[in-house]
Amino acid sequence: MKRILQILLKFMGRPTCEEVNRFLAEYVEGTLPDDVRVKFDRHLSHCKCCGPFLDDYRSTIKFANSSQDIAIPEKLADSTIEFLRSHLKDA
Amino acid sequence: MIARLVNDPEEAESLMQETFLQAFQRLDTFRREAKFTTWLYAIGINLARAQRRKLQRMVPLSDEDVERLQPTFSYGMFQESPVAWDPHKLAVRKERHTLVHDAIRKLPEDYREVLTLRDIEEYGTEEVAKMLGISSGAVRVRLHRARQALKKLLDTHFV
Numbered sequence: 339m340k341r342i343l344q345i346l347l348k349f350m351g352r353p354t355c356e357e358v359n360r361f362l363a364e365y366v367e368g369t370l371p372d373d374v375r376v377k378f379d380r381h382l383s384h385c386k387c388c389g390p391f392l393d394d395y396r397s398t399i400k401f402a403n404s405s406q407d408i409a410i411p412e413k414l415a416d417s418t419i420e421f422l423r424s425h426l427k428d429a
Numbered sequence: 430m431i432a433r434l435v436n437d438p439e440e441a442e443s444l445m446q447e448t449f450l451q452a453f454q455r456l457d458t459f460r461r462e463a464k465f466t467t468w469l470y471a472i473g474i475n476l477a478r479a480q481r482r483k484l485q486r487m488v489p490l491s492d493e494d495v496e497r498l499q500p501t502f503s504y505g506m507f508q509e510s511p512v513a514w515d516p517h518k519l520a521v522r523k524e525r526h527t528l529v530h531d532a533i534r535k536l537p538e539d540y541r542e543v544l545t546l547r548d549i550e551e552y553g554t555e556e557v558a559k560m561l562g563i564s565s566g567a568v569r570v571r572l573h574r575a576r577q578a579l580k581k582l583l584d585t586h587f588v
Contacts, residue, residue, distance in 0.1 A: 340504035347505070354505025363573040367554070387506070390513035394587075397514065398580040402548045405529035421446045 353381055358388050362395060430470060433545050434477040444480060448473040463559055470560045474542060481538065489537050490578070498578040514587035532582040540575035547572050 347354050358381050364370050365378050382388050431448065432441040451472050452459075459468050490498075501508040519525060533541060546557045547568070554572075558565045 340506045343506065344504040354502075355507050356502040356505045359500060359502070363569050363576070367569075387510050391500070391507075391511040394511070394514050394580055395576060397519070398576050398583065399548050401525065401529045401583070402533060402544060402576075402579065403551070405526050405533065405549075417442055418445050418449070422449055 351377075353377055355381075355385060355388050358382065358385075359391075362392065366392075366396065366399070430545065430550055431473050431477055433549065434474070434542070435480065440480060444473065444476050447476055451476070464556070467556055467559050470546075471562070474560060478538060478542075489541075490535050492537060495537060495540060495574060495578045498581040499574060500577065500581075512584070512588045514584070518587045528583065528586050529579075532579055535582065536575055536578060540571060540578065543568055543571045544575040544579070548576070 344354055358365070358378055361370060361374075361378070365375065368375075370378065382392055431444050432438065435441050435444060448469065452469050455472075459465065500511065533544065536544065542561060543557060546552045546560060547554065552560070554565050554568050558568045561568070563571075
């Protein structure tokens with residue numbers, strides 16, 4: 339069944355799930371050429387696997403981004419500034 | 430960035446000072462074709478790598494582990510249908526923060542660096558490529574694999 343679907347998609351010039359997955363980073367980044375992006379959009383809006391996968395892939399990026407919002411400890415900032423001051427003075 | 434890569438305030442302090450010191454001593458090697466901050470980051474990344482190799486407190490995943498965390502395909506289709514994350518499990522923000530943070534720490538160094546610089550520090554692909562001394566294509570491939578590995582690690586908590 340999968341083999342037939344693969345041949346059919348190739349015949350219709352449409353990407354498979356594997357092809358969509360391979361270029362998912364570029365798709366999310368918005369760097370795919372317009373004609374390819376349109377094909378990906380169509381695939382992603384219909385595919386029961388790739389659509390949810392993309393949603394969670396995007397969530398992964400969002401969570402990674404918000405997981406490490408650590409502030410530089412005050413002591414670290416102070417000592418670094420102090421270090422730079424003393425070395426610039428010596429130079 | 431150094432604080433994120435080494436996860437230890439004291440170590441970060443020492444590495445940050447060493448980074449500035451090395452930059453200052455090697456100022457004559459700085460070529461203006463790259464941004465100063467990119468050059469400074471590259472020095473910091475190299476020092477953090479060397480330090481981590483020395484300490485190796487936590488054994489991260491291997492490249493083979495990352496390979497196993499990638500989705501697999503048969504005839505171009507997903508071999509196993511991905512299961513979507515449960516919105517209720519995602520809603521517990523405090524716990525999620527820790528889970529994601531710990532999962533990122535498990536990634537191999539190469540993958541963690543790219544993910545940190547692109548998805549957390551939000552540097553562009555070209556700039557990350559310069560910082561790490563690899564091609565933009567390699568950054569994209571590594572980033573994609575890192576995200577997919579991270580997603581798979583989080584699947585156990587969020588599905």
